[in-house]
Amino acid sequence: MAHASYRAFVEQLDREGELRRISEPVATELEITEIADREMKSPGGGKALLFEKPTVNGAVSPFPVAINTMGSWKRMAMSMGANSVDEVAAELGSLMKAKPPMSFGETIKLLGTAVDLRHAKPKRVKDGPCKEVIQKFDAPPPRTEPWPAAPDVSDLATFDPRPPSLLDLPILKCWPLDGGRFITLPCVVTQDPDTGERNVGMYRIQIYDDRTTGMHWQLQKVGARHGRRYYETGARMPVAIFLGGDPVFPFAATAPLPDGLDEFLLAGYLRKKSIELVKCETSDLEVPANADFVIEGYVDPTEPLRSEGPFGDHTGYYTLPEPYPAFHVTAITHRKDAIYPATIVGIPPMEDFYIGAASVKLFLPIFKMNFPEIVDIALPAEGVFHNAVFVSIRKTYPMQAYKIMHGLWGMGQMMFTKYLVVVDDDVDVHNTSDVLFRLCANTDPQRDSLFTRGPSDVLDHATSEIAMGTKLGIDATRKLAGEGFKRPWPPLIRMDAAVRRKIDGLFGKTV
Ligand SMILES: Cc1cc2nc3c(=O)[nH]c(=O)nc-3n(C[C@H](O)[C@H](O)[C@H](O)COP(=O)(O)O)c2cc1C
Numbered sequence: 001m002a003h004a005s006y007r008a009f010v011e012q013l014d015r016e017g018e019l020r021r022i023s024e025p026v027a028t029e030l031e032i033t034e035i036a037d038r039e040m041k042s043p044g045g046g047k048a049l050l051f052e053k054p055t056v057n058g059a060v061s062p063f064p065v066a067i068n069t070m071g072s073w074k075r076m077a078m079s080m081g082a083n084s085v086d087e088v089a090a091e092l093g094s095l096m097k098a099k100p101p102m103s104f105g106e107t108i109k110l111l112g113t114a115v116d117l118r119h120a121k122p123k124r125v126k127d128g129p130c131k132e133v134i135q136k137f138d139a140p141p142p143r144t145e146p147w148p149a150a151p152d153v154s155d156l157a158t159f160d161p162r163p164p165s166l167l168d169l170p171i172l173k174c175w176p177l178d179g180g181r182f183i184t185l186p187c188v189v190t191q192d193p194d195t196g197e198r199n200v201g202m203y204r205i206q207i208y209d210d211r212t213t214g215m216h217w218q219l220q221k222v223g224a225r226h227g228r229r230y231y232e233t234g235a236r237m238p239v240a241i242f243l244g245g246d247p248v249f250p251f252a253a254t255a256p257l258p259d260g261l262d263e264f265l266l267a268g269y270l271r272k273k274s275i276e277l278v279k280c281e282t283s284d285l286e287v288p289a290n291a292d293f294v295i296e297g298y299v300d301p302t303e304p305l306r307s308e309g310p311f312g313d314h315t316g317y318y319t320l321p322e323p324y325p326a327f328h329v330t331a332i333t334h335r336k337d338a339i340y341p342a343t344i345v346g347i348p349p350m351e352d353f354y355i356g357a358a359s360v361k362l363f364l365p366i367f368k369m370n371f372p373e374i375v376d377i378a379l380p381a382e383g384v385f386h387n388a389v390f391v392s393i394r395k396t397y398p399m400q401a402y403k404i405m406h407g408l409w410g411m412g413q414m415m416f417t418k419y420l421v422v423v424d425d426d427v428d429v430h431n432t433s434d435v436l437f438r439l440c441a442n443t444d445p446q447r448d449s450l451f452t453r454g455p456s457d458v459l460d461h462a463t464s465e466i467a468m469g470t471k472l473g474i475d476a477t478r479k480l481a482g483e484g485f486k487r488p489w490p491p492l493i494r495m496d497a498a499v500r501r502k503i504d505g506l507f508g509k510t511v
Pocket residue numbers: 184185199200201202203204205216217218219220221222223224253254255256257343345352355413
């Protein structure tokens with residue numbers, strides 16, 4: 001079921017007992033984080049939170065803040081308009097089985113066909129609720145001088161907030177050493193200047209002042225690739241950031257889709273209904289008509305890059321300042337009754353675990369198409385996305401675990417995986433304890449490890465150089481004679497099925 005608006009989703013969460021309303025004033029500087037962090041770390045991901053009176057520099061914002069709205073399996077499914085993420089994954093899987101794609105290109109075509117069948121291609125409309133309030137800004141002259149240091153958050157109080165400006169939005173300062181306020185659930189729309197292909201990615205946005213922000217698209221992301229083309233030609237790059245609207249948008253923006261596949265197609269497929277898009281006020285980019293906020297603007301390739309960060313990140317550490325493009329705001333439009341969606345990242349587990357894990361579930365059929373021996377894949381919360389990946393396989397020939405390691409390291413954002421552990425098909429990869437047991441029991445460390453080199457996540461502070469590092473693959477599968485293993489492999493200890501049944505009958509299933 002498609003959600004007409006983010007507010008409709010928040011109301012549904014409320015009806016289903018998934019929302020805690022907080023009516024006391026709470027500061028957007030650190031206090032919301034402290035409450036949300038406790039909630040996200042409570043069993044099963046806790047509840048979604050709606051801060052009805054968030055304060056910005058002491059003043060109550062006109063816009064409530066919703067957080068942790070995707071932070072459990074149930075809410076993640078609800079954001080997709082489904083009963084469970086498994087149900088969505090099974091449907092996508094059966095689509096792939098009906099006509100297996102042989103490549104990523106074919107996968108894209110197949111998804112396109114599915115969207116056609118559902119009549120879920122985005123369609124252009126003239127107007128929408130995201131334009132109920134419109135504020136346009138004059139373009140500042142291009143800057144050639146180096147940027148001054150980013151202002152301290154407390155300095156923002158000295159700006160005159162002319163509504164609606166960035167400074168009126170209840171944007172969080174998440175952690176004590178953060179370099180300022182950051183928009184943490186932004187969907188960033190860009191276009192390939194050569195092909196016109198659209199991309200929607202989630203890249204955090206640091207607020208520098210009421211009309212300037214950072215643009216944290218990392219080196220290997222599609223927005224950054226589009227950006228590099230503009231830097232080559234020197235042409236001004238239009239960018240639009242939107243927040244809210246259908247709750248499936250943030251998931252689609254974070255999904256590791258191949259470059260060239262429009263995230264609005266995936267979102268339309270998932271919500272089973274076309275997304276209505278409106279043209280921006282100050283550029284030709286299109287954004288969802290039902291968005292809560294739209295921040296329009298541009299990146300100017302003739303300007304120097306600007307220091308972005310520090311930011312308390314997914315990794316559980318602060319990412320230190322790095323140069324990124326500056327984004328200039330040319331317009332802010334919003335719904336009158338807008339809700340500001342946010343998340344926080346930090347030491348796991350956090351809300352983003354469910355976002356990443358849902359991606360893995362959905363894209364597992366695509367991995368299986370390429371590698372039929374794969375049974376399951378898990379990204380444990382402790383590995384914050386790509387640091388650790390566990391894969392179970394049905395091994396039938398020597399060195400197959402190594403084939404999987406190389407294959408996965410070569411697939412899209414799986415390139416960031418630092419530790420890749422391959423286990424047999426009888427291991428539940430979602431049970432970290434089970435994986436560690438097999439890893440310890442089934443490996444001879446030197447023989448079963450593979451070190452290799454490759455691109456790394458730019459957020460990884462442990463690599464000596466940014467964006468490049470080493471990877472460790474561990475083959476924790478049962479060894480075959482064809483792999484040079486000269487001894488008999490012992491059986492795993494398991495009780496007889498008949499005895500288990502008898503004892504279950506006597507005492508019930510206690511384990
Ligand atoms: C909450 C959250 C925040 C994120 N922030 C960033 C970010 O600041 N920069 C970035 O490059 N990727 C960030 N990501 C990851 C990207 O959204 C993800 O890699 C996505 O697939 C990128 O899309 P693209 O391949 O279309 O560029 C974030 C993910 C989540 C869940």
